[in-house]
Amino acid sequence: MIELVEIAQGIVERGIIFGFVVAGVHLSSRLINFDNVAVEGAFGIGGALTALLISWGLNPWIALAAAAVAGGLSGVVTGLLHTRLQLNTLISGIVVTTGLFSIILVIAGSNMTLGKETIFSSLPLALAPYQPLLVLGVLCILLFSLMSWFLKTEVGFLLHAVGDTPQMVTNVGKSVEGYLVLGLVLSNMLAAISGALFVHYARYFSIWTGVGVLIIGLAGMILAQVLSTNFGIALVLGSIAYQALIALTFELQLNQDWNKLVTATLIVVLLGIKQWLPRK
């Protein structure tokens, strides 16, 4: 039984960490209707900057905040490429992710080990095994509440409008482009926070950590929609569900070559079930 609890704990921890990417993907593709490929680069830059700052001996919380800011900046770039240079949404994201690869290499190299403190090493020793879970849980509730509140303010409503009815934004005398950039800043910021948290959690940075993050984000978002299509804690649950599916795939211990197909099939099954549900 202990084994299962440990596995479940790991699934929830990773689920929360990647839940921020899921939230980022949701913000961009559902709210402002922008397929944001730049989350992958933002995730990487968040992790790289965190690794560098912690290795300098900076307070890990400040490192986390700095990572969020760096992610936000990458969102500004993505947004400006789209609004000012009229690049296609996908292309702007691809360009940013591609460019960030080099910046990440310069910042942290291809691999960096954190020997020092992380945000998960601040609680008393008795709680040590549950530290990541506790810290992540609190952080997740805080940030998600903050985002939910923000999306209900006037600015939040206008963000919704950018995706649905851009004309309305213009009608009230606001700039659609400005709100689009704001949406991308938030989206990339969340992805960067996720990347930073993963580095805190794993205690090392690798340039390959970002690989496949976009899929994790998309899959988590789609699974979350089984529960709710609104921004909220459902996104984290979707992310946890995806991590559980991956863990389950490993647990089945089929020939490992089939792992990815099994994961894909499990997602289809889960979404298929949604179709049988009575509609509201």
Added chain:
Amino acid sequence: MNKIVLMSILGVALVGIFVIKRMQKPAGNARYTIGILQTASHPALDAAREGFMQELQSTLGNEVAFVIQNAQGSVSQAHSIAQQFHANKKMNGFFAIATPAAQAMSAVEKERPIIISAVTDPHALGIIHPTTNVCGTKDMIDVKAEIDMLLHLVPHAHHVGLVYTSGEVNSRVLSKLMRKELEARGIVVSDFAFGSEADVHAMVELACRKADVILAPTDNTVASTIAVIAATALKHKKPLFVSDNMLVKSGALAARGVDYKTGGKRAAQIAHEVIVEGKKPFEVPVEQPTCEQIFINQTTLEALGLTIPPELHNQVVLEEKR
């Protein structure tokens, strides 16, 4: 309401599968169970795994069972697997192949022994310390011997192009050492680093136009794309030296580097010492398997019009292009 009922049924079913799979696990009558975490599917890493398993099976027979998992190149999946291994109390030890697997495994497991292989510089990863639970073999090559071989085969070399992946630690560490060694002998060195497999062809074309010898460190992308690299080098009549002996078969001119299978076998002997004989991992230093042989591809050698100098004759193993 229906949603909640359905989701809970699903949740229970999921937990059920976990429980059933866990109960089934006592793998026959094996006394030792070893979890193998491989970073990605790739010939060198597969060879390390096979060498490891063969060696342990030959000494322990049915007493050892393996649980093999592959992270398929994803760091988060490597973590996921490492954590599931950690939760499995029936496992006596772990075998982590290549750097990301070693890092993920040692980040999660702090007590039971972790045997590593195909890791270039474990000390730089901070996983080897006085009370470590990590031991095994690395895949660092003897750079000086490799450069000696290069100059024996191509004495007129004056500009060497290094091809490697910019994002791989092992490649960066090795290419720096190679550059230092070559420059010490008055040879011009240029870097031709690529970001991903997609850039390999263009970058190697460029390297072949600029340099007169191509040299590659142990590198996952080079291993995957060796066919393209070897064909391009041959087209330009440039000798291609690699650091993974297995790649010579695929058309590279020569290598005096790492034999991953030997590394895996040696790691298995270390695993035996630690898991069966009960030595502490920190008592067993990380080893660097040596390579006394030079692997040369005869077809490529003839195509380039080169000959093997007499002083190398007794070290050379000739390989045919498949």
